[in-house]
Amino acid sequence: MFEFCVDPKAIEGLKWLSCYLTTPKHAAMYYSILTVLGLLAAAVPPILLLGFAGALARRSGFAPIRWIGLGYTSIVRGVPDIVFFLFFPIALDQAVEVIRHKIKCPDVVGSVYQGNDFVVCQAAKMPLGPSPQWVHEAWGFTLAVVTFAIVFGAFTANTLHGALAAVPRGQLETARAFGMTDRQTFWRVHLPQMWVYALPGLSNLWMILIKATPLLFLLGIKDIVYWAKELGGMKTQAYTYSHPDWRVWYFAALLVFYLLLTWVSQRVFDRVFARASRGMSVAR
């Protein structure tokens, strides 16, 4: 990075640190912050969509759909999220591969589970063996996003369900009194009014979502936890930059990073609440 970094063994102090913190590996770590933020950004739309579907399913007039909605939200919420983070990536991966196996290699007979092995034909591998590295990483990231969507979709469904129920009855009755159909009442009154009640719960979920992002590490994605472990470990003299075990400092930095992220989010949400509840007498 800097010219004086040519021979790191010869320099020390702040100069050394500035060289050390700008190595390509550290750049990869800073880049992985984008991975975390990218996951947050990519996960929110499917989470809201699933949450909305779940909430509507729970209000459905058709009992089996209601049961599906209730089952989905209660099971996901009754079990630790980390269980799902370990389960879904493998399960989804296998499900996709089994489907591709059935389509692409119909002539291969026998179960895909052979003893303690999971066997599909080469053409059904996902992603394909010779694919470039970025395809593998993108596939892993997609599985992570889907997993987050499924888990947090259930939480969101619960929040939105509660918010839909919290809209005062009088408002809906008024809408009907104006001659609106059920559909109009829902889209023009019920849904817009719901958001005020949903915001506190959704902001909470956002905080939980932020605090769940380090679990990406468990899904085998090179996120900041991975880099903190990797870079913080002891480096002997064989390395250009040798240092003792510094993992505690790296994890302290991660703590500060997450504290900042949640703190900033809280500030933003406080403002949004203040705006959204202007003129409303909603007890918070």
Add this chain to the structure above:
Amino acid sequence: MSCAESFSAYAFRAIGYGDRLLPKSDISLCDQIFLIGSGMIWNVYFAVVAILFGFVFATALAFARVSGPPYLRWPAEVFVFIFRGSPLFIQFFFAYELFVQLPRVGVEIPMGFATLTASTSWLTKAWLGATVVLFLNTSAYSAEIFTGALKSIPRGDNEAADAFGMTGFKRFRRIVFPTMLRLAWPSYSNEAIFLFHSTALVFFSGFPAWRREADGLYYASYFAEATFNPFVPYPIIAAYFVFFTLLIVGFFGLVSKRLNRHLAEPPKVKFRIGSMLSR
């Protein structure tokens, strides 16, 4: 291996009894059920110890925040902010690395008849180190709940206590504390459930599983990797978690009944997972 054999081999494997080796081939359903079940002993242990100690510390923190002097209030605020604002997963990693760096010293604890030498290296073991982290974490979350409850104690309660001439500890024990508990209980039972769920993180963070004695999820993921079939071990552990979660709900419901026994219509404990708290 028959089911009875798997029971004797693995039912207490997680606390050091039974077969030394984990099942490698011909893994039966019974193996999975019993080994994962034995791992749940750790989850229950972590949760019970952390919640018991956390309850006391959280009460102290809440009082420090609401009515303590500034030199106690600010540390309490900072403590709660740090533990609620950062992921538990990172807290585990950080705490483990911190404990590893601690100088190796023994602390003598006189026990009357004998002296127990507590060594700091115990903190790097999951049974103590992870429990300490979980204890601090649940203290912060519970303190937030208790603070909210303390702030919403009806003013009339305090005025009535004044009218009766109650002060100091008597007033705390008879008026403030029971009212706080009553108000906080629904959220607090949620916190207990979440703490129980987060015990599953311990062996996936820095803390090593000594002699492969670990919690239920550790074994579940072991089976998923050994059999390449996630559809058996994960539903098993999910069922265990749902079972214990229902136990917690039942227990907290009983306590709630007792707390509200003098009220005409006891408000139901709201069982809403995912309402306010999670890590």
